[in-house]
Amino acid sequence: MILKTFDNEPSLMTGFLNEIRDKNIQSDRMRFRRNIERIGEIMAYEVSKCLHYEESQTETSLGIKKTHELQDKVVICSILRAGLSLHQGVMNYFDMSDSGFISANRVNTDKGVKVELAYKSLPIIDGKTLLLVDPMLATGISMLESIKELHKICKPEKLHILAVVAAPEGVEYLGQHLDDDVTLWVATMDEGLNEKKYIVPGLGDAGDLAYGPKI
Numbered sequence: 001m002i003l004k005t006f007d008n009e010p011s012l013m014t015g016f017l018n019e020i021r022d023k024n025i026q027s028d029r030m031r032f033r034r035n036i037e038r039i040g041e042i043m044a045y046e047v048s049k050c051l052h053y054e055e056s057q058t059e060t061s062l063g064i065k066k067t068h069e070l071q072d073k074v075v076i077c078s079i080l081r082a083g084l085s086l087h088q089g090v091m092n093y094f095d096m097s098d099s100g101f102i103s104a105n106r107v108n109t110d111k112g113v114k115v116e117l118a119y120k121s122l123p124i125i126d127g128k129t130l131l132l133v134d135p136m137l138a139t140g141i142s143m144l145e146s147i148k149e150l151h152k153i154c155k156p157e158k159l160h161i162l163a164v165v166a167a168p169e170g171v172e173y174l175g176q177h178l179d180d181d182v183t184l185w186v187a188t189m190d191e192g193l194n195e196k197k198y199i200v201p202g203l204g205d206a207g208d209l210a211y212g213p214k215i
């Protein structure tokens with residue numbers, strides 16, 4: 001697995017990340033969701049630089065411009081719930097993409113984190129470029145279980161995983177289980193996990209911050 005992070009170079013994204021972490025700002029749900037979406041837009045742009053293009057040309061009213069055209073057939077798949085805002089951001093740039101959804105509910109038990117996969121709705125993914133998005137990569141169990149579930153029914157040509165905040169434990173876990181041709185994009189890497197397997201300093205529960213507490 002190849003890891004790419006955005007930590008080494010401060011940019012506009014740093015401000016969006018600061019806002020989703022800041023306990024005095026993150027309670028504004030609309031702003032929280034929109035910031036995740038904006039981070040998704042920036043990540044989509046960066047991922048787009050690694051995709052496959054072929055030479056093409058565009059006819060203007062005054063002539064012909066030689067250019068390039070994206071060849072990848074992109075599918076964006078998000079892990080519900082928290083993945084939805086990131087999905088929207090990525091989709092804002094990959095406007096011709098198909099979309100899929102898979103639900104993973106993380107439960108922290110005495111025996112560690114368990115993930116319940118309950119629902120999936122997927123387009124054709126075989127032979128396509130799959131962007132699998134979830135803002136939080138903590139233990140990595142939700143992501144890996146989702147990938148295993150997807151691999152039971154489809155075989156993407158390429159897999160890019162997009163996470164906003166990641167713990168080193170989750171990155172290592174995915175690295176142990178995924179092939180070298182998978183790329184993991186992480187907007188920002190954090191210190192680690194606390195005893196409840198939340199990312200620290202992290203931001204808290206991304207799903208709750210975006211959509212409210214679950215019953």
Ligand SMILES: O=P(O)(O)OC[C@H]1O[C@H](OP(=O)(O)OP(=O)(O)O)[C@H](O)[C@@H]1O
Pocket residue numbers: 079080081082083104105106107113115134135136137138139140141142143170197205206207208
């Ligand atoms: O790496 P892990 O330890 O598996 O944790 C990460 C998962 O936890 C969150 O989802 P959660 O289960 O809270 O569901 P939600 O999106 O409905 O809030 C997050 O969106 C990831 O899916």
Ligand SMILES: O=c1cc[nH]c(=O)[nH]1
Pocket residue numbers: 082136138197198199200202203204205206207
């Ligand atoms: O820190 C964490 C870990 C898992 N899920 C979250 O939303 N936050």
Ligand SMILES: [Mg+2]
Pocket residue numbers: 082205206207208
């Ligand atoms: Mg949650």
